[in-house]
Amino acid sequence: MSNLAGIPYYVLEFGDELVYFTPYTITLFLLALTFTIFVLVSRPERQVDIAFGGDAYTTKEITISEMRFRRFMAIACGLASMGAMVTGDIFNFTLFTAMVGITNVGIVAAVKSPHVQNAAFQYGLVALTATVPLFGGAAVYAAATGSLSMIELAKGTLPAVPFVAKAFLVLGVIGEGMAPFYAAKAEMFRAPGAPYVIMCSLSSLLIFLRVIEVVMLG
Amino acid sequence: MIAELVLATVFGLLLLGIHRKVIARIQRRPGPPVWQEILHMLKFSFKSTWVPATASATLFIGVVLVAIGIWTAAFFVVFTGGSLLVVFAIYMLHKIVEHGFGLSSGSPYGKFGGVRSVISAASEIPLFVSVAAIAIFTRSFTLSDIVLYQQVHGPLLFIAFPAAIAMYLVILSKMPSGPFSIVESKELVSGYKTEHFGVWRAGLEVCNGLKTTVLFSTFILVFIGQVPILWMVVGMVLLVISLSFACALTPMLSPFDSVTVQTIVTGLMLCYGTFLYVGGVA
Amino acid sequence: MQKHAARIAWAGVCISAGVVILHMAGSVPLWAYAAVLVLMFPVIIIGICLWWMAKGGKEDIPFIGY
Numbered sequence: 001m002s003n004l005a006g007i008p009y010y011v012l013e014f015g016d017e018l019v020y021f022t023p024y025t026i027t028l029f030l031l032a033l034t035f036t037i038f039v040l041v042s043r044p045e046r047q048v049d050i051a052f053g054g055d056a057y058t059t060k061e062i063t064i065s066e067m068r069f070r071r072f073m074a075i076a077c078g079l080a081s082m083g084a085m086v087t088g089d090i091f092n093f094t095l096f097t098a099m100v101g102i103t104n105v106g107i108v109a110a111v112k113s114p115h116v117q118n119a120a121f122q123y124g125l126v127a128l129t130a131t132v133p134l135f136g137g138a139a140v141y142a143a144a145t146g147s148l149s150m151i152e153l154a155k156g157t158l159p160a161v162p163f164v165a166k167a168f169l170v171l172g173v174i175g176e177g178m179a180p181f182y183a184a185k186a187e188m189f190r191a192p193g194a195p196y197v198i199m200c201s202l203s204s205l206l207i208f209l210r211v212i213e214v215v216m217l218g
Numbered sequence: 219m220i221a222e223l224v225l226a227t228v229f230g231l232l233l234l235g236i237h238r239k240v241i242a243r244i245q246r247r248p249g250p251p252v253w254q255e256i257l258h259m260l261k262f263s264f265k266s267t268w269v270p271a272t273a274s275a276t277l278f279i280g281v282v283l284v285a286i287g288i289w290t291a292a293f294f295v296v297f298t299g300g301s302l303l304v305v306f307a308i309y310m311l312h313k314i315v316e317h318g319f320g321l322s323s324g325s326p327y328g329k330f331g332g333v334r335s336v337i338s339a340a341s342e343i344p345l346f347v348s349v350a351a352i353a354i355f356t357r358s359f360t361l362s363d364i365v366l367y368q369q370v371h372g373p374l375l376f377i378a379f380p381a382a383i384a385m386y387l388v389i390l391s392k393m394p395s396g397p398f399s400i401v402e403s404k405e406l407v408s409g410y411k412t413e414h415f416g417v418w419r420a421g422l423e424v425c426n427g428l429k430t431t432v433l434f435s436t437f438i439l440v441f442i443g444q445v446p447i448l449w450m451v452v453g454m455v456l457l458v459i460s461l462s463f464a465c466a467l468t469p470m471l472s473p474f475d476s477v478t479v480q481t482i483v484t485g486l487m488l489c490y491g492t493f494l495y496v497g498g499v500a
Numbered sequence: 501m502q503k504h505a506a507r508i509a510w511a512g513v514c515i516s517a518g519v520v521i522l523h524m525a526g527s528v529p530l531w532a533y534a535a536v537l538v539l540m541f542p543v544i545i546i547g548i549c550l551w552w553m554a555k556g557g558k559e560d561i562p563f564i565g566y
Contacts, residue, residue, distance in 0.1 A: 023300070023301065023304065023531075024301060024303050024304055024307065027291065027304055027307060027308070028307060031284075031288070031311055031314075034280075034284060035314070038276055038277050038280050041276050042274045042275065042276030042277045042280070043274055043275070043276075044274055045272055045273050045274035045277075045278075045321070045322055045323060045324040046272040046324050047272070047324045047326070047329065048272055048324050048325060048326055048561060048562050048564060049326065050326060050564045055564075057561065057564050059272055059324065059561075178339070185336060186333055186336040186337045189317070189321070189329075189332060189333045189336050190329075190333070192324075194274050194277055194317075194318070194321035194322045194324075195274055195276075195277045195322075197317075197321060198277075198314060198317050198318055198321065201313070201314060201317055201336060202311075202314045205310055205311065205313065205314065208310075209306075209307045209310060212303070212346070213303070219533070219534070219537065220516065220520065220537065223537070223541060263548075263549035263552065263553065264552060264553055264554060265553060265554060266553060266554040266555065266556050266557040267549075267550065267553050267557070268557050268558065268559045268560075269559060270559060270560060270561065270562050271559045271560060271561050272561055272562060273562075279546075282542070282546060283542040283543065283546060284542075285542075286541060286542035286545060286546075287538050287539065287541070287542045290537065290538045290541045290542070291534075291538045294534040294537070294538065298530065298534070323562050324562055325562030325563060325564075326562075326564070327562075327563065328562070407563065412562075412563060413562050413563065416553060417546060417549040417550050417553050420545075420549050421542070421545060421546050421549070424545050
C-alpha cells in the first residue's frame with residue numbers, strides 16, 4: 001500500500017500490465033464485478049405486453065441461441081468495464097472504453113426489434129466516431145508527457161498534460177453513452193433481457209466515473 | 219457503527235414522513251402521521267412475498283441487496299469523512315439500481331420507469347459540476363478536508379452558492395412527489411418499483427431511508443460544515459421542509475421538460491465551473 | 501424458505517457481531533469492518549424480513565392494469 005498525493009493505492013503486479021486500486025476505483029470495480037456475476041447467473045426476464053381493451057397479455061420469450069450470444073456480449077462488456085476501472089495505463093483505458101462501446105452494440109444486436117436495431121445502429125455510429133477523440137486524447141498524452149502510466153502522471157514530475165488531451169479523452173468517453181448521446185441508449189432499453197441490457201448503462205456510467213479520476217492526474 | 223446505521227435508516231424514513239406531512243398540510247390535507255414511512259417499511263416486511271413468474275429472479279432480488287449495500291457504503295464514507303467522489307459515484311450508480319428494479323420484473327410499467335430513469339441521466343451531471351466547483355475551492359475531494367476548509371474560510375454555502383443550488387436540485391430530483399420524480403410517476407402505477415412488493419419493497423424503503431440521511435448530511439457537511447449533532451438534525455429537518463415546499467408547489471414535469479430543465483441547469487453549472495477554473499477565483 | 505431465510509439472517513448477524521468484537525479488540529481495521537457490514541447489512545435486513553413475513557402466496561404475472 002503506497003500513498004499518492006494523499007490517496008492510498010495498491011499496485012497489483014500483473015505481467016507488464018499496470019493495474020492499481022484506490023478506494024474509488026475498487027468501489028467501481030466491485031460494482032462492475034457484482035453486475036457481471038448477475039449476468040452470469042441470472043436468466044433473462046420475460047417482458048409482458050398488454051393487449052389493450054381486455055385482460056389478455058403476451059410474454060416475449062428469448063431463444064436460447066439469442067440468450068447465449070447476448071450473455072457472452074454482456075460478460076465481455078463487464079470484463080471490459082472492470083479492466084477500465086483498474087487499469088493504470090491511459091492507452092489501455094481507451095482500449096477498454098472502445099471495447100465497451102462495441103460490446104454495448106453487441107448486447108442488443110441480436111434482438112429482433114426494428115426500434116432496438118435502429119437505436120443500436122445510431123448508438124454504434126456515435127460510439128465509433130467517439131473513438132477518434134478518445135485515441136487522439138491518448139496520443140496527445142503520450143506526445144506531451146512521454147508517458148501513459150497514470151502513476152507516473154500522478155507524481156507530478158512529468159510535463160503538464162495539455163488541456164486538449166483531457167478534453168479529447170472526456171469527449172470520447174461521453175460519446176460512448178453519456179449525456180447528451182445517451183438518447184439512443186434509452187431506446188436500446190426497450191430490448192428484453194434485463195441483466196444484459198443493464199450492462200449497457202452500467203458500463204458507460206462506470207467509464208465516465210473513471211475518466212473523472214483519470215483527467216485529475218497530471 | 220451498526221447503531222448509527224440503523225438510526226440513520228430510521229431517521230431517513232422519519233424525514234420522508236415529515237416530507238409527506240408537510241406536503242399534505244400545504245395542500246390542506248390532514249396527511250399521514252410523520253412516522254408513517256417507518257410503519258410502511260415494517261408493514262411491507264410482514265407481507266407475503268414471492269418473485270413474479272416472468273421476472274429474472276436473481277436480478278430481481280439481487281438489485282434490492284445492491285440498493286441497500288451501496289447506500290450503506292455511502293453512509294460509511296460520509297461517516298468517516300471519506301471522498302466526496304465515492305458518494306458521487308454511488309449516487310450515479312443508484313440509476314443502475316433503478317434500471318434493475320424497473321427492468322427485472324418484465325412488467326411494462328416497471329420497464330417504462332427504468333427507461334425514464336435512463337433518459338433522466340442528465341440530473342446527475344449538475345452534481346458532478348458542483349463537486350468539481352467545490353474542489354476548485356478546497357483543492358480536495360475528501361469530506362474531512364472540505365470541513366477543515368470551511369472552519370477557516372466559512373461555509374461554502376456563501377462561497378460557492380451556485381454549487382449549493384445545483385446540489386439542492388440534485389437532491390430535489392430524488393425526492394418523492396417532486397417535479398423531477400418522473401421515474402415513479404403515477405401514470406406508470408409506481409414506475410420502477412411497481413413490481414417490488416412485500417419484503418422487496420421493505421428493502422427499498424430501507425435504501426430510501428439511508429439515501430435520504432446520506433444525501434442530506436452530505437449537503438450539510440459540504441455547504442455548512444461540521445456542526446453539533448443536534449444542529450445537524452435541525453438542519454436536515456429544515457432542508458426537508460424546504461424541499462417539501464418545492465415538491466408541493468410545483469407540478470410533476472413531463473419527462474422531456476424534466477430533462478430540459480436539468481440540462482439547462484447543467485449548462486449553467488458548466489459556465490460557473492469554467493468561470494471558476496479560468497478566473498482562478500480560489 | 502422461511503427457515504432458510506432465518507438461517508441466513510442469523511449467519512449475517514453472527515458474522516457482523518464477530519467483526520464488531522474483533523474491531524473493538526483492534527485486530528480488524530476500520531475498512532474491513534465497514535466492508536463486512538456493507539455486505540452483511542442488506543443480507544440481514546432481507547433475511548429477517550423473509551423470515552417473519554406472512555406465509556402463503558404463489559408466483560403470479562406482473563400487474564397489467566386495473
